[in-house]
Structures are given as structure tokens and as C-alpha cells.
Amino acid sequence: MVGNKRIKMNNHNHILVNENPDGIDRRGFLKCMVWAGTGVLWTISGGVLTSKLLGTATAGSEAELSFLQISDSHIGFSKEANKDVTATFKIALDRINAMPTPPSFLIHTGDITQLSKPEEFDTFDQVLKSCRTKDAFYVPGEHDVLNDGGRVYRERYLKGVEAKGSGWYSFNKNGVHFIGLVNVLDLQAGGLGQLGDEQLEWLEADVKGLGTSTPIVVFAHIPLWTVYPQWGWGTSDSERALGYLKRFGSVTVLNGHIHQVLQKIEGNITFHTAMSTAFPQPAPGTAPSPGPLKVPVEKLRSMLGLTSVQYKQGKAALAVVDSNLS
Amino acid sequence: MRTYSNKLTVLLATLIILNLWVAVFGDGMKNMDEITARQNRIEIKDFAFNPQTLTVKSGEKVTWINRDEEPHTVVSVDKQFNKSTALDTDQTFTITAGAPGTYSYFCSVHPKMTGTIVVEK
Numbered sequence: 001m002v003g004n005k006r007i008k009m010n011n012h013n014h015i016l017v018n019e020n021p022d023g024i025d026r027r028g029f030l031k032c033m034v035w036a037g038t039g040v041l042w043t044i045s046g047g048v049l050t051s052k053l054l055g056t057a058t059a060g061s062e063a064e065l066s067f068l069q070i071s072d073s074h075i076g077f078s079k080e081a082n083k084d085v086t087a088t089f090k091i092a093l094d095r096i097n098a099m100p101t102p103p104s105f106l107i108h109t110g111d112i113t114q115l116s117k118p119e120e121f122d123t124f125d126q127v128l129k130s131c132r133t134k135d136a137f138y139v140p141g142e143h144d145v146l147n148d149g150g151r152v153y154r155e156r157y158l159k160g161v162e163a164k165g166s167g168w169y170s171f172n173k174n175g176v177h178f179i180g181l182v183n184v185l186d187l188q189a190g191g192l193g194q195l196g197d198e199q200l201e202w203l204e205a206d207v208k209g210l211g212t213s214t215p216i217v218v219f220a221h222i223p224l225w226t227v228y229p230q231w232g233w234g235t236s237d238s239e240r241a242l243g244y245l246k247r248f249g250s251v252t253v254l255n256g257h258i259h260q261v262l263q264k265i266e267g268n269i270t271f272h273t274a275m276s277t278a279f280p281q282p283a284p285g286t287a288p289s290p291g292p293l294k295v296p297v298e299k300l301r302s303m304l305g306l307t308s309v310q311y312k313q314g315k316a317a318l319a320v321v322d323s324n325l326s
Numbered sequence: 327m328r329t330y331s332n333k334l335t336v337l338l339a340t341l342i343i344l345n346l347w348v349a350v351f352g353d354g355m356k357n358m359d360e361i362t363a364r365q366n367r368i369e370i371k372d373f374a375f376n377p378q379t380l381t382v383k384s385g386e387k388v389t390w391i392n393r394d395e396e397p398h399t400v401v402s403v404d405k406q407f408n409k410s411t412a413l414d415t416d417q418t419f420t421i422t423a424g425a426p427g428t429y430s431y432f433c434s435v436h437p438k439m440t441g442t443i444v445v446e447k
Contacts (some may be wrong), residue, residue: 055404079395079415115397115412142435146397146412189403189432190439232438289372292395 071256110141110221
């Protein structure tokens, strides 16, 4: 069964109790889940989880493919939670430029801008030019498609891909099949994020011819697992999408939207959400609403960050490493 | 000299109090107008429409104001009125209530947010 039954978290986003019938809590490793800022590299090989401190990890240099996830840059936001989101976005790019082995490409998991304004997109594009890694793939967040159904977003950010429908697409790199999905458009009253029939049919056809040993990376803005439906943190028809992916030996799902690191493993599917480069959001249910979380200025950068992902042929799963901007 | 100064102080204090009274009274009158106008006002706060259900008379104006730091929209579920653009903090959106009936609406950015306008004759 796909779907989050009950996950308890403490205020550092550690998952304390996981009642999903995925057998993971028996091994107990959800207690020490990836946590924003710990800089721990998790790898899973043959079902055994190992971890290394970020500084001592060797996967980066040995990796056959490494890419970077950035998310929720919210260019244009200027409220108390972070009055200069362009500056923190720049810091994130500086971190990428300082990596000993530059990532092959970037994946931005949406909310490039705060209000979908052309000048906000312009600022983002201008600042991104300073990044050493030039290839980037995008999926839209709800903030990028506010007033035009995503037209401006699609004109700007889908140039290098063969996008279908409202902007979904797939591509292959080093034997890994990447799928970018759109779950922020045509949302229904009372509902969650949504993929829609047309996109789901496309997805089914897209993966049909692939062998089960093909590693799959799916990325979309709103989590493709039900993190916290009360705040709309989930996708109503994600179960159908994941159904098409269950037969694959390694599926990595990368999402943004919730501005904090959460991870869940279900069978061969690893779900992961990234930090924002703009401002943190509260842990599920810990505030009256999911609005921007105000933290002391000196603490802010420890709650912003990016995610590095490495794939090594022959390994059962991709290694996902979160690091903050402090 | 000291007595003169005291008298001046009393006089000044009286004038200030009088001014304040006028200011308060004047504001009071203004507030009454605002309260009347505010009766058809829906505040968007903490990802919710308040009040969630509002009853108005046909032909009256209804205004939403966004008090969140997050953009929100006002969209009729059955396209009964034109949707708003994304409202940033403190931005408003106003419609004129049409034919009597029940108008369900939601925020297309955060569809968990729903509300209802009941229009009476």
C-alpha cells in the first residue's frame, strides 16, 4: 500500500515512529533519518543501510552520475522569514560551485518564484548564470503558475526537453530514467496536488518498455506521498503513478514544497523532500498553518539547503545527501 | 512665574485632552463606517477563509483580504464569478453578489482552503 499511515516526528524532523507496514521500523533506522544539516550520506546496498559523514564520503568521487536538487527559491519573497532570498539562493549556487566534482546537472523542484512575475523569473535566470553547472531541469511549483496556468514557466524552462501536456517529460542519463511530473495545475476544491488522467496515461506508457533494473528518478514539486493532508502536503492520485513504478528495483522520488527534509522508504521506492533555499516551513502540524517559519537570523541558513544525489552502477539505490547553507 | 507656568500646563493639558477626545470621537465615527463595510469582508488568514460561510444580499459587494504571507486566490468552484488573480499580502479582491444562491469557492493555490457565499434576495 502506498500512503503514509502515521509518522510521528520530533521538532528536528526526525521520524520517531513509523506505523507504515513497510518493515522499515523493525530495523529501526527511521529513528535516525536524514535530518536537515547533519550532512550524513545514506546509501542502501542489498537492503542494508550504511551511513557516512559527508566529509568522509567517497561516493561523490566514485559516482558515475551525480546531480543536484535545488528547490523552492521563491525569488521575490521579502517577508520577515527571509528578507533576501536572492542572497541565500546565491549561497546555494556558491556551494555547488565549490564542490570538488561538479554535478552533471541541476534539478529544480519548483517554486522558482514567489508570485510568477516575469521580473522574478528574470532575477532567478540572471543569478543562475553564476552556476558552474549549466544543465538544469525543472518542474513547476504552484507559485510559478499563479495567474497564467504555467504559460510563462513553460516558455522559459522546458527548452531542453520534449515536454508533453502541461509540462511533464522524461529523459535518460547514464542509464538512469528521469521523469519530471507536474502536480500543481488544475487543482480541485478541497483536494491535494494532482497529476490528472492525461499525465498518468503518459507515465504508464513512458515506463512500459523499460527493464525492471533501470533506476528511476521521479521529481515533482508537491510530495508524491501523503506527508500531511491537512496542509495539502500530498498528491491525490500519486498512488496510481507509483503503481506503474512498483516493478522497478530502484525508484527515487524527489520533491520540494514543504521546505524541510523528510524521507520515507517503501519497498524499492525512496521518497525524499528537499530544503528550500528561501525560508523554512514548520514541521507537519506544529503551527496553525504551513506559512513561512520565522527563525532567528543566525539560525536561518542551517534550515536552508540543497540535496546531492549520486548513482553508482551496480548499487541498489541512489545515495541522497542533504547539506545546509550554514 | 511658577504659578503662571502651572496655569499654562493646565491649559495645554486641557487642550490636548479636548483634541484627543475629538480625535477619538472622529475615529469612532469613521470606525462605524468601516464596520458597516467590513460586514461583507472575508479575511484570509492562516490558510483559511474567515468567515468560512458569509451570507449577503444580492447586489452587495463582498471583499476578500489576504492577511497571510503566502499568495492566495479566490476561485468559484462552478465558475459562477470571475476568479481573482493571486493576492499577495494585504491585497484585496471584490465581487458584487449576483443572483440568490450558494456560491462555493476555493483557493486554487491551496485547494484545501474552501468557503461559501450565500446570496439572499
